[in-house]
Amino acid sequence: MKIFERTLLFCSVLLILSCNNNQSLQEYYVENQGDKEFVAMDVPTSLFANAESLNEDQKKTLETVKKINILAIPMKEENQTKIDAEKAKITSILKDEKYQLLMKYGGGNSKMEVYFTGSDEAVDEIIVYGEDETKGMGIARVLGDNMNPSDILQLVRSLQKGEIDMSGLEGMTKMLSSEQL
Numbered sequence: 001m002k003i004f005e006r007t008l009l010f011c012s013v014l015l016i017l018s019c020n021n022n023q024s025l026q027e028y029y030v031e032n033q034g035d036k037e038f039v040a041m042d043v044p045t046s047l048f049a050n051a052e053s054l055n056e057d058q059k060k061t062l063e064t065v066k067k068i069n070i071l072a073i074p075m076k077e078e079n080q081t082k083i084d085a086e087k088a089k090i091t092s093i094l095k096d097e098k099y100q101l102l103m104k105y106g107g108g109n110s111k112m113e114v115y116f117t118g119s120d121e122a123v124d125e126i127i128v129y130g131e132d133e134t135k136g137m138g139i140a141r142v143l144g145d146n147m148n149p150s151d152i153l154q155l156v157r158s159l160q161k162g163e164i165d166m167s168g169l170e171g172m173t174k175m176l177s178s179e180q181l
Contacts, residue, residue: 109134
């Protein structure tokens with residue numbers, strides 16, 4: 001009986017030690033979407049861009065995107081400590097090898113990082129993490145099937161240049177501003 005108990009104890013310890021205690025981005029999102037400090041939104045791709053303003057390649061790219069989840073904390077004087085703690089959590093999560101860095105951008109008092117999961121040819125998730133000392137921080141998960149990173153980046157560049165009508169998102173950007181909260 002002692003051998004059975006020792007074996008059971010040994011197996012239990014191995015199981016506990018082998019479990020990955022790293023929080024995933026999905027778990028982080030679910031854990032914090034009900035927190036009153038956060039603004040959480042699920043954005044349907046139909047609001048992302050006016051379909052009439054897209055060319056055929058852009059439409060095909062957008063069709064690979066299923067949904068966009070956004071989680072943000074607008075900057076307020078009273079929540080700086082919370083923002084710092086959340087930045088550390090997100091940085092820790094994004095160090096996991098399944099999140100592959102695609103691009104980094106920084107300037108002034110803001111920075112943005114873009115990661116992806118999946119393979120180079122078939123991306124399942126794109127993560128856009130940004131922080132700004134005056135506006136706060138946020139993370140967006142772009143979920144889809146077999147998204148092509150270069151096509152997505154081309155779509156983002158078109159958005160940045162103003163080549164795509166984004167009027168559907170105007171209400172959402174107002175929700176993220178700290179004046180509205």
